[in-house]
Amino acid sequence: MLQATLNGDSVTGVAGWTDPEEPVLASATALAAELADPIRLTALQLLAAEGPHTMSRLVAALEVSAPRLGNHLARLRAAGLVEVEHAGRHAIYRIARPGLADVLAALSRYAGDALPTARPGREVTADDIAHTCYDHAAGRLGVALLGHLVERGALTAPDGRDEELALGPDPAALAALGIDPAALDTGRRKPATACLDRIHRLPHLGGALGARVLDRLVEQGLLAREEGTRVLVVTAAGRRDLPRMVPTFSV
Amino acid sequence: MLQATLNGDSVTGVAGWTDPEEPVLASATALAAELADPIRLTALQLLAAEGPHTMSRLVAALEVSAPRLGNHLARLRAAGLVEVEHAGRHAIYRIARPGLADVLAALSRYAGDALPTARPGREVTADDIAHTCYDHAAGRLGVALLGHLVERGALTAPDGRDEELALGPDPAALAALGIDPAALDTGRRKPATACLDRIHRLPHLGGALGARVLDRLVEQGLLAREEGTRVLVVTAAGRRDLPRMVPTFSV
DNA sequence: GTCACCCTTCACGAGATCGTGAAGGGTGAC
DNA sequence: GTCACCCTTCACGATCTCGTGAAGGGTGAC
Numbered sequence: 001m002l003q004a005t006l007n008g009d010s011v012t013g014v015a016g017w018t019d020p021e022e023p024v025l026a027s028a029t030a031l032a033a034e035l036a037d038p039i040r041l042t043a044l045q046l047l048a049a050e051g052p053h054t055m056s057r058l059v060a061a062l063e064v065s066a067p068r069l070g071n072h073l074a075r076l077r078a079a080g081l082v083e084v085e086h087a088g089r090h091a092i093y094r095i096a097r098p099g100l101a102d103v104l105a106a107l108s109r110y111a112g113d114a115l116p117t118a119r120p121g122r123e124v125t126a127d128d129i130a131h132t133c134y135d136h137a138a139g140r141l142g143v144a145l146l147g148h149l150v151e152r153g154a155l156t157a158p159d160g161r162d163e164e165l166a167l168g169p170d171p172a173a174l175a176a177l178g179i180d181p182a183a184l185d186t187g188r189r190k191p192a193t194a195c196l197d198r199i200h201r202l203p204h205l206g207g208a209l210g211a212r213v214l215d216r217l218v219e220q221g222l223l224a225r226e227e228g229t230r231v232l233v234v235t236a237a238g239r240r241d242l243p244r245m246v247p248t249f250s251v
Numbered sequence: 252m253l254q255a256t257l258n259g260d261s262v263t264g265v266a267g268w269t270d271p272e273e274p275v276l277a278s279a280t281a282l283a284a285e286l287a288d289p290i291r292l293t294a295l296q297l298l299a300a301e302g303p304h305t306m307s308r309l310v311a312a313l314e315v316s317a318p319r320l321g322n323h324l325a326r327l328r329a330a331g332l333v334e335v336e337h338a339g340r341h342a343i344y345r346i347a348r349p350g351l352a353d354v355l356a357a358l359s360r361y362a363g364d365a366l367p368t369a370r371p372g373r374e375v376t377a378d379d380i381a382h383t384c385y386d387h388a389a390g391r392l393g394v395a396l397l398g399h400l401v402e403r404g405a406l407t408a409p410d411g412r413d414e415e416l417a418l419g420p421d422p423a424a425l426a427a428l429g430i431d432p433a434a435l436d437t438g439r440r441k442p443a444t445a446c447l448d449r450i451h452r453l454p455h456l457g458g459a460l461g462a463r464v465l466d467r468l469v470e471q472g473l474l475a476r477e478e479g480t481r482v483l484v485v486t487a488a489g490r491r492d493l494p495r496m497v498p499t500f501s502v
Numbered sequence: 503g504t505c506a507c508c509c510t511t512c513a514c515g516a517g518a519t520c521g522t523g524a525a526g527g528g529t530g531a532c
Numbered sequence: 533g534t535c536a537c538c539c540t541t542c543a544c545g546a547t548c549t550c551g552t553g554a555a556g557g558g559t560g561a562c
Contacts, residue, residue, distance in 0.1 A: 016314040017297075017449065018289045024452050027362035029292055035283035037550090038269045038276055046268075055509060063267040068551060070510055080365065089508045089559040099361050106357035110350050111278035114331065198268065201275050288520090306539060319521060321540055340529040340538045 034079050035107065039064060040072045043093075044081065045108070048101040048160035049196040049203035052085075052094040095160030108201040128199060129251065130223065130232035136210030137217070137232060138197050141242070144249035145213065146194065146205040149173050158194035158203045165192040165207075176245065178216050184208055217242075285330050286358065290315060291323045294344075296359070298333065299352040299411035300447040300454035303345040346411030359452040379450060380502065381474065381483035387461030388468070388483060389448050392493070395500035396464065397445065397456040400424050409445035409454045416443040416458075425460075427496065429467050435459055468493075 020026055035041050043058055055073070059066050073093060076082045081100060085092045095101070130141040137145065149155045152173035156166045167181055174181055184191060186208040195206035205213060214232075217223045222238035234242065234251070243250055271277055286292050294309055306324070310317050324344060327333045332351060336343045346352070381392040388396065400406045403424035407417045418432055425432055435442060437459040446457035456464060465483075468474045473489035485493065485502075494501055 018293045018313050018315065020289050022289075022450075023366050024359060024362050024450065025289055025293065027365055028358050028452065029287050029289055031358060031362055031365075032283045032286035032292065036280050036287050038271050038273075038280055041280055041283065042269045042276065056507095062269050064269065065552080066509070067511085067553080071551080074510075086509090086558095091509060097361070097365060099364055103354075103357045103361045106354045107279050107282060108275060110348070110354045111275050111282055113350055114278055114282075114348060115274050199273075199275065201279065307537095316522080317539070318523080318541085322520080325540075337528095337539090342539060 030079060031081070031103070034076060034081055035103075037072065039069065040076060041104075041107075043069070043072065044076070044095070044100065045104055045201055046196050047082065047093060047095050048104050049158050049194045051158075051160060051163035051194075052092050055091045055093065058093065098159035098161055101157065101159045105202060112200055112202075126231050126233060130234060131230045132214070132225070132232060133195060133197075133204070133206070133230075134211075135214065136195070136204070136206050137214045137223070138195070138199075138204050139232070140200065141223075141232070141234075141246070141249055142204030142210075143197050143200050143202045144246050146203055147248055148246045149205065155192060155205075163193065164190045165194055165205075167192070177213060178220070179209075179212055181209065184212060281330060282332070282354070285327060285332055286354075288323065290320065291327060292355075292358075294320070294323065295327070295332065295346070295351065296355055296452055297447050298344060298346050299355050300409050300445045302409075302411060302414035302445075303336075303343050306342045306344065309344065349410035349412055352408065352410045356453060363451055363453075377482050377484060381485060382481045383465070383476065383483060384446060384448075384455070384457070384481075385462075386465065387446070387455070387457050388465045388474070389446070389450075389455050390483070391451065392474075392483070392485075392497070392500055393455030393461075394448050394451050394453045395497050397454055398499055399497045400456065406443060406456075414444065415441045416445055416456075418443070428464060429471070430460075430463055432460065435463060 018025070020029075035044070039062060042062060046058065046061060047053060053061070055066070055069070058073075059069055062069060073082065073084075077084060081096055082093050083096045085094070128139055130137055130139040132138065133142065136142065146155070146158075150157045150168070153168040153170035154173040155168050158165060171181055181191075189208045189211075191207055192205065192209040193207035194203035195210075196202075197204045204210070214223070217238070218225060220237075220241075221235055222242055224233045224235055226233055239251065269276070271280075286295070290313060293313060297309070297312060298304060304312070306317070306320070309324075310320050313320060324333065324335075328335060332347055333344050334347045336345070379390055381388055381390040383389065384393065387393065397406070397409075401408045401419070404419040404421035405424040406419050409416060422432055432442075440459045440462075442458055443456065443460040444458035445454035446461070447453075448455045455461070465474070468489070469476065471488075471492075472486055473493055475484045475486055477484055490502065
């Protein structure tokens with residue numbers, strides 16, 4: 001029988017701290033093991049940020065063979081991280097539990113912060129800070145923007161269950177950007193979506209709302225589109241005002 | 252050359268989503284791989300919650316052989332997750348970057364929530380909800396209590412850099428519990444420490460402050476110590492008032 | 503019915519990971 | 533100096549993981 005001490009109390013017959021049978025520990029290491037593969041992690045990040053995907057859409061996005069992805073998805077299903085719904089001959093995968101988005105976000109944030117800043121060929125570029133993704137802003141700015149709007153209650157956080165983001169209880173943060181969500185002309189587009197940032201591996205704001213926000217920032221002279229590229233240049237005014245408007249964004 | 256599309260923009264010659272060379276992706280999967288082992292994860296959780304430990308203290312706590320732990324710590328050092336400081340013949344390990352605590356907390360929270368609730372021999376017990384750890388409260392209540400005090404700005408979050416927790420800018424949440432931190436008689440004890448909860452794998456409040464809080468809750472009739480065991484019984488009054496006092500705590 | 507297509511599973515070989523046991527370096531006590 | 537002690541490293545065998553290729557089941561188009 002084991003004998004150990006825990007903060008002065010003796011705990012007899014209790015399994016050790018590292019007993020792989022400990023339920024929370026086993027569950028945590030199993031989860032970490034699922035995240036420790038580029039394909040599985042990217043698939044989960046895509047599903048968590050952008051909502052359900054069919055198998056074939058994932059195959060195209062990840063550029064891997066179907067059996068290879070299928071094996072990984074089978075693992076993720078067995079681990080209870082994703083769920084499948086079959087529609088005809090298509091298989092629609094989605095995140096099983098919304099809470100996973102928090103884990104993925106924490107992981108990506110740490111991974112981004114922990115990067116040795118000036119790697120060969122990987123120094124911080126203007127592109128890294130802000131660039132367009134279709135017609136909305138991506139990069140550090142796009143990620144910070146979505147985080148800001150979610151934190152202020154203007155939008156609900158992406159949790160991978162749905163394709164679109166719902167408006168939150170308090171539109172003040174959107175109003176502060178000069179946007180009235182009720183007056184948004186969405187056309188046939190989804191009003192607000194999350195879109196996985198390719199560099200930072202965190203969701204940024206897309207959809208009609210994302211496009212409108214970018215237009216406003218350009219109108220206000222805070223950002224400038226660079227002709228022929230996808231780079232968004234932060235103007236002098238933007239360098240002054242953006243960190244005030246979006247507190248988690250710097251430079 | 253690769254050809255892919257990203258939200259309508261064609262991106263030519265860009266490495267795929269799952270390219271293991273992508274810096275943030277590589278960093279994230281490497282981190283997850285380090286967390287995917289019971290010994291490494293527990294060591295990191297201990298260091299993040301309770302601050303620096305010597306190698307021998309970790310060996311005793313984890314109940315593993317020295318070479319086995321040494322191999323794991325060498326990995327963690329190579330991955331940049333922990334740092335060593337040599338003091339005489341002792342090696343003092345600590346978390347390298349405070350942000351890791353957030354990742355570990357997110358992982359443990361998801362792992363705890365994702366548990367199939369009624370496992371054989373692992374149903375939710377009174378012990379699970381609240382029990383003593385030395386002279387302070389652990390279990391779900393102890394964890395929620397520390398989280399609440401940190402969120403309200405009464406304490407700083409444990410980040411593994413220090414052995415004790417500093418007081419935060421706003422003591423109101425402590426005052427609401429009937430405690431004046433300035434009047435705390437610490438004796439030779441540390442005023443406030445974090446202590447890793449064995450079941451939930453999240454830090455709870457220890458030290459003189461933790462003991463004082465538990466005393467107050469018992470005085471107020473919200474908790475009752477069970478004679479001869481470490482169980483803390485939530486009284487009828489506690490069931491009514493505790494969720495109001497500590498919003499993240501239920502039942 | 504026939505076919506193309508989407509998805510899943512299986513088995514095998516290459517590769518990586520992990521724990522043990524043994525050995526070695528450096529420190530402090532005596 | 534001698535010794536006990538703390539920590540680290542190394543090498544090897546057992547074990548697990550992963551990707552490929554092939555095969556098979558089910559669906560919808562024609």
